[in-house]
Amino acid sequence: MKRWKTVTALVLAAALPAAARTLGDARKAAWLSVAHPGLGEYYNAGWGDFFEHCPQRKFWLGLIPFYGWPGYLQVLSAVDAYHGRTTDNLQPVDGDR
DSSP: OHHHHHHHHHHHHHHSOOOSSOHHHHHHHHHHHHHSTTHHHHHHTTSOOHHHHSOHHHHHHTTSTTTTTTSHHHHHHHHHHHTTOOOOOSSOOOSOO
């Protein structure tokens, strides 16, 4: 009987989808966005080509004092990066994703 429980647990564990991101990945992306808006989303997109993967508006507008860093875009970018978003939205997104 114990063997059936073990086999059942292994089958269920293999069948359930695994999380693509860990909490550590989410936190790292958020802290990168605190350093500069857009870097967390760039990290979530897998780095690569800067002009294809990095959100250009967030990154370049992040250079404007008190709007980009420190300011509104810094917080918006950190929240988006924490939730795994890679978009270049300049307004908050409703909902979890």
